[in-house]
Amino acid sequence: MTIKKLFQLAAGCAILSFASCSDGGSSSTAPKASVSLIPLPARLTETPDSFLLDKQTVLVAASEADKQTAALFNEYFKSVSGFELKVQDSAAHNMIVFASMSAADKGLPETYRLKVDKDQVTIQGDDAAGTFYGMQTLIQLLPLQKASSYWIAGVDIFDQPRFSYRGLHLDVGRHFFPVDFIKKYIDLMAMHKMNTFHWHLTEDQGWRIEIKKYPRLQEVASRRKETMEGHYNDQKFDGKPYGGFYTQEQIKDVVAYATAHHVTVIPEIELPGHSLAALTAYPHLGCTGGPYQVGTKWGVYDDVYCAGNDSVFTFLQDVLDEVMILFPSKYIHIGGDESPKVRWEKCPKCQARMKTEGLKDEHALQSWFIQRIEKYLNSKDRQIIGWDEILEGGLAPNATVMSWRGIEGGIAAAKQHHDVIMTPGGYVYLDHYQSQGKNEPIAIGGFTPVSKVYSYEPVPEGLSAEEARYIKGAQGNVWTEYMKNSEHVEYMVYPRAIALAEVLWTPKEKKNYDGFLERLKTDLPRLEKKGVNYAKHVFEVRGEIQNDNKGGVQVKLDSKLDGGKITYTTDSSAPTAQSPAYTTPIPVTQTGVVRAAVFQGDQQYGNGFQQAFVFHKAVGKIVTLAKPPHQNYNPGSPFALVNGIEGVKEFNDNQWTGYSGGTMEALIDLGDSTEINVLGLNTLGNKDQWIYPPKQVTFYLSKDGKHFTEAGQQKEIDGKGIIRVRERLKEMVKARYVKVVAQAVNKIPEGAPGEGSPAWLFVDEIIVQ
Known part of the structure; x- marks a missing residue:
């Protein structure tokens, strides 16, 4: 299913001012797009008057720069409508004017004013670039379907960039x-x-x-x-x-x-x-x-x-x-x-x-x-x-x-x-x-x-x-x-x-992500019109792993897809439109995989959500770190260490807690006296990227959080990729608090990539079983 079909409410007949999608010339059948602009202009006022663009509309441009902008508009317009408009130095009515601002209205370079009323459309630029950007805004006011006439919504826009350098590499x-x-x-x-x-x-x-x-x-x-x-x-x-x-x-x-x-x-x-x-x-x-x-x-x-x-x-x-x-x-x-x-x-x-x-x-x-x-x-x-x-x-x-x-x-x-x-x-x-x-x-x-x-x-x-x-x-x-x-x-x-x-x-104060997503729904079909192979993740179902504040973990799902229905499974099977509908966060109570997808009718949109969980006794419990991780590898909360998710070896999933040299010390409060016979943590080895397993991991247990007894120690840890460090106790022990101390390799050895620098220590899931 294409994005155009999925978002036809944004780009097709459903947003027309009139009932028909006919490509005839009648003003009563001409399509009209909503006012949905990216980037959002500095000042935008919608007005009641609209302009009817038809085959008699003239593009008025006097200067060579404005004629070039008019020609680029014509090139785009013909690709949509199938016909182009005449370009003249002047006209009496039914015209789109490309011109320079008066001296009194001039602002920053690239500034423009776009005004649409019932008689004409006027684009005035502070400079040639400003007029060009006004033309790009006008394009966004046009519907995408083929027709012989179009209504353009009435607007009065004064616009200018926040930054002078806006780049792509x-x-x-x-x-x-x-x-x-x-x-x-x-x-x-x-x-x-x-x-x-x-x-x-x-x-x-x-x-x-x-x-x-x-x-x-x-x-x-x-x-x-x-x-x-x-x-x-x-x-x-x-x-x-x-x-x-x-x-x-x-x-x-x-x-x-x-x-x-x-x-x-x-x-x-x-x-x-x-x-x-x-x-x-x-x-x-x-x-x-x-x-x-x-x-x-x-x-x-x-x-x-x-x-x-x-x-x-x-x-x-x-x-x-x-x-x-x-x-x-x-x-x-x-x-x-x-x-x-x-x-x-x-x-x-x-x-x-x-x-x-x-x-x-x-x-x-x-x-x-x-x-x-x-x-x-x-x-x-x-x-x-x-x-x-x-x-x-x-x-x-x-x-x-x-x-x-x-x-x-x-x-x-x-x-x-x-x-x-x-x-x-x-x-x-x-x-x-x-x-x-x-x-x-x-x-x-x-x-x-x-x-x-x-x-x-x-x-x-x-x-x-x-x-x-x-x-x-x-x-x-x-x-x-x-x-x-x-x-x-x-x-x-x-x-x-x-x-x-x-x-x-x-302008910074006008930014709003939810508003941006709504406007993006009408912008993406324009990318499709240009044959762009864009990614479609932004409206797919998303999952947030949360602490349920009851000593457990839950999965909250959402999607920005209009009219979308989210369904899910907890047995690793692929969700269908007939799977259970998501209504409230899904509790994680066992090892397994939660999957979810968003549907319009029977059609799935996007990749879907999939998350494997390893359930153990520390999942969702309170974690305290003796010192914060490095800013570049900080999942945002120590909760990532006990959320039941094992980070991937590519360390691109925001699960790993990273330290550059030094020691990681984590204290877990299990909430009550708990029987324990296995302690562990996941770490990472990737020496080409300066990531070393810890030179030593020590586990401690306590009943009161004050007096700790060493429960086991691991040394000479080595390996590549995900390394699962596990300490099996000789007998079952009861404790409420678990302390884990992992010491990083402070200096990368000579001859290795990054020699002499502190090694990275990555720790993910702390396991209590």
């Missing part, structure tokens, strides 16, 4: 995408008033932009011998050569298309790290001289541009010269992230550079490297953007920072009065999982549903009003290690990008 280094898809990506951005496309063009795994002065970038750096299959942890490869690059003519075409849609394209040329593909083509640019091989694994490579080699800067300046001809953007993104220093530490040229320049360490050398590139770009009237690692060793004077490792980098840069684009991984990385359904395509990890994207506030707390001015906006990032084709990209990006678009455009 796309990594084409890991997987390459054709020009037609890049244009579609830009078109979808513009549809929701996003204005910046960050094109990540170079990577360890592939160089994707033609540079005429260095042909081996196309011949060698654009191709790798094979690609990883499955997840990184599987370490499997497909054995198939892979490659591709954009010619300069193709890039000019994309930039022109973006410009027409008022989207700025910012190219990213990675330096000094993520440069293995370029080093493979030109080995003399590396510290060791090679030989190198274009990356076949995901992740970070030690080989980077040599900071002590002047030919590196000649190469990069030549590359940037050609890049700047192709991209007129104010900004050039230079990466600056994840650049290991191990080659520089042993490179005589790099060490000599540090001595000559009076640099204290390799971090300062990276700062010097980036500042040298910045000075060159500044001399060409361009500015740099870099990931927040460019803060390390000293920030380049005019740099803009993209804060991706949380919000701290953005705060630090804003306090130094540098412009900031917020891109924190936990909220706007669209390569994370968006559903906890069991049938999701493989992703890098994490869990970022639409609701979490929508909840994001780009201006961090703690900044003064002056400092907050440096937060220019935010960006959704799309890293494509696990996205092999454009359909997969669309699935990961939409509708999450729509949520971000409203975060960045709409």
